[in-house]
Structure formats: structure tokens, C-alpha cells
Amino acid sequence: MAVATEEDKAAAADVLRDCFGKDGNFTVIVVEELLADGNRLASEVKRVEFKVWRSLLARWSPVFDKMVSSEMFTEASQAQVVIEDFSTPAVEIFLRFLYSGVVEGPLTTLVEVGKMADKYQVDQLHALCTQAVRKGMKPEVACELLACADRLEVASLRREALEQIWIHPKAALKSRPSLRAKLLEEILDSPLLCVDDDDLVSILNSWGHGKKRKVASEQDELQPIIDSRVAELRAQKPRKSRQHSVDVLQTLWCLYEEDGSRGTFLGYWVTIIPGQLKGPFAHDDLSALRDYASNSTCLCLGKGWLIWMLPHFSVYLTSFSFCSAMLGSVHFQILCSGDGCNWHVALASNREDLKAWKPVPCEKPPNLVKWFKLEVLEGEFNNDFCIHGILQED
Secondary structure, eight states, X not given: OOOOOOOOHXXXXXXXXXXXXXXOSEEEEEEEEEEETTEEEEEEEEEEEEXXXXXXXXXXXXXXXXXXXOTTSHHHHHTEEEEOSSOHHHHHHHHHHHHHSOOOSOHHHHHHHHHHHHHTTOHHHHHHHHHHHHHTOOHHHHHHHHHHHHHHTOHHHHHHHHHHHHHOHHHHTSSOOOOOHHHHHHHHTOTTOXXXXXXXXXXXXXXXXXXXXXXXXXXXXXXXHHHHHHHHHHHSOOOOOEEEESOHHHHHHHHHHHTTSOSOIIIIIBEEEEOSOOSSOOSSOHHHHHHHHTTOSOEEEOSEEEEEEOTTEEEEEEEEEESXXXXXXXXXXXXXESSSSSEEEEEEOTTOOXXXXXXXEOOOXXXXXXXXXXXXXXXXXXXXEEEEEEEEEO
């Protein structure tokens, strides 16, 4: 017998999406404590119920699968689960995704949905939420996302939000943020905040004292911190310079030129240490070594390693990029260190193709670093690589 097959998955997805909230054999109950103006004594309890299909929950989530399939759990016998640690909007977005495969909502809510997806092991949803938040991670919303990620203990997004604030403080701190006092202190006291003292004082003063705003206990705690930091900035010596760079070595060369090219760049600003390299690397040409130290020329390295050391600067590392595409046939790794003894593998190529000029995320070291080692394990490295990060004078 002849068999024919046609499909329209998009239409099926639309139908399934429209089924959300219509019926179901399992109830998800969200219980929230709503505070009146932050006052727990004036709170009320809100209860919202969602009807869903038991089999759909189990298919997406291994946690729900055990919960609804075993009579050992009260959720299975009562055909309901009570959720008290996530908000109603987050739970609704979570459940809608199970019916549609689509996640949509405010960035701060998606941080919460991602946390919920992680708890219930819905890996696809967790990945989509993280991806969506990272795409929307702009300086203008960084403080709001920092507060959310801190409250939910999402360490990776918390760090990325902090980086946006450190790198773009004028945009991120344009208006007075709604943050806990400890978070504001963490931002203002960070040596990585890329703004000079006078500009930081201007930012803090622009938040004002007399402007009308919604009064909350957290906001009331901020003004003493603001006043204290303004007084300290005016009284103390200017802080050491720091700036964000997408090419640390070239930035150091520019600083050297701005300083009148006094002294020697190679040795004082950057020290370079070649290992036992195979290939056309110039060990005895000082001009070529200076170009390598300042990332002013293409590296041509065979198997072996090359080290850069910054005697008077440290780097908060964020990523790397390459001036031309890297083929997977070249196997290499980039390591970094704070002391030249304990090395951290920041990037391993894993024989993967890498696009030109696209920032490549790295395994970030726990502390600031001063040493970088490019180690070619297989093939020939013919490229420029750029170090991205916050450059801080020691």
C-alpha cells in the first residue's frame, strides 16, 4: 500500500498554544505574598491557579515527571502543585512555553523564568531565557537586571550586569537606580568603574535630593551612601586610571604615544617572552618584538608559546577576538595569570572555527591578570588576537 506524508508543524504549534489555560487534568497553584509599599505587616496573599496537562508537564520536565507520576508525592495524588518561590508572571511564561516553545516577557521576568527552568530542569527554556537576557543586556537596564539576578542568585547574569555598569557607567547610572544599599556600594566602590572622579561626582549629584520620587525603604538607605562617596571623591587623590579596551595591547601602545613615547615600550609597558617556537617568529628583531608586544602586526607562530606580561597594569578579562577567521585546523589555547605561576585556561580553541572580529566568550579568571600566554598546540597560528577587558593601572 502506498504511503504519503505531509506535515504542518507550525499549525499544530498554533493550536497547542491556543489550548493554554482552556482545560487540563493538573493544577499549578501560585501563592504570592504581596507587600504594600515594602511593608510585610501590610501584605496580602495572592493565589492564582493554572490548569495544565499532566503529561505535558512530565514530558518537558524530569522534576515534574517524578512529581506527577509517583503516588509517593502528594502532588500526584492531589493532582496539583503549589509554587511559592516564583511570581505569577514568571510561572505563566514558564507554562506558556511548555505549550508553545516560545518565551516572551520583560527581561527581569525572564531572569526569574530562567531560574525556574533551571530548578525544574527544562534545559531548552533555561538556555532561551539566558540567551534572551544576554541579547537585551544594555547599560540602560543593567542596574535593574543586577538587582533581579542578585535577588535570584543567578551568578553569571549578575556578573554580566555588573560588567555593563563598570564599562558604561554614564549610561547605566544616568538616573538614580533602585538598588539595595549593598549593591550600590559594590558599584561605587569598585576599582573597575570606568569613569574619572569628577564625572562620577557629577553623576551622583545629578540624582538630586529634592526630586519627587516614590519613597521606599531601600531608596532611603541610598542617600547617605551617595553623600559619603561624593565627599570622599572630592577629598581624596584621583584614583588610578582604568578604561575598557577591545585591544589591551594596542591601548597600551596608544597610552605610550600619548605619554610622548618616553622611554621604551618593550620592557616597561609590555614585556614579551618567546618560548621554543616553530615557524617564522623573529626572536632577535627588536622592532618586530615591539610590534608583537603592541599587537601591531600579524602573529605567525608554529607549535610553541608566546607570553605577554604587563608590568604596570592589570586586566579584568571579558573576552577575546581575532582579526581574521580562525580555522578549526589550528589548535591553540590562551592562558592568563596574575603572578606568572598559576595559569588559568581562558580560551581553548577545541579545533572549532572562529569568526573574524566576533568577541569570543572566555572562562573568566577569578581575579585580575597581568600575564597572557598564547600556546599553539597544532597547526600554524597566522592571526592577530585582541584582549578585551578593563585595563587598570597598578
